[in-house]
Amino acid sequence: MKITEEDILNAKKAYDHKEEIEDETLAVLYAKALTRNSKRFPDIPQKVKYVALKLKSGKFVVEWRGSETCTADGRP
Numbered sequence: 070m071k072i073t074e075e076d077i078l079n080a081k082k083a084y085d086h087k088e089e090i091e092d093e094t095l096a097v098l099y100a101k102a103l104t105r106n107s108k109r110f111p112d113i114p115q116k117v118k119y120v121a122l123k124l125k126s127g128k129f130v131v132e133w134r135g136s137e138t139c140t141a142d143g144r145p
Contacts, residue, residue, distance in 0.1 A: 070098060072098065072101065072102045072105065072106075076098060076099065076102045077102045077103075077106050077109070079099065080098075080099035080100070080102040080103045080119075080131060081103065081110055081113070083099055083130075083131050084099070084103060084113065084119070084131045084132075085113075087130055088130070089124065089126070089128040089129070089130055090121070090128060090129045090130065090131070091127075091128050091129075092129075093121065093123075093129055096121035096129035096130070096131060097121045099119075099121070099131045100118075100119040100120050100121045100131050101119075103119035103131060103133075104117075104118050104119045107119070113133075114133045117133040117134060117135055118133065118134055118135075119131055119132070119133050119134075120132060120133070120134050
């Protein structure tokens, strides 16, 4: 799946506002978009992996994790 400029900007917005995302695929896409493009946004943590964390409600939020605690697919 190709990450578009709109995906990157939506990912940043979702991260900044701790938006809950219902679709897991979209949350994972946003996490990948931030991981690959974090250098564009100096106000967010750099050199970390962004992941889609599942909440008890069943929705997802995009959050960062240190690379030593992540698996290859971007999940904690």
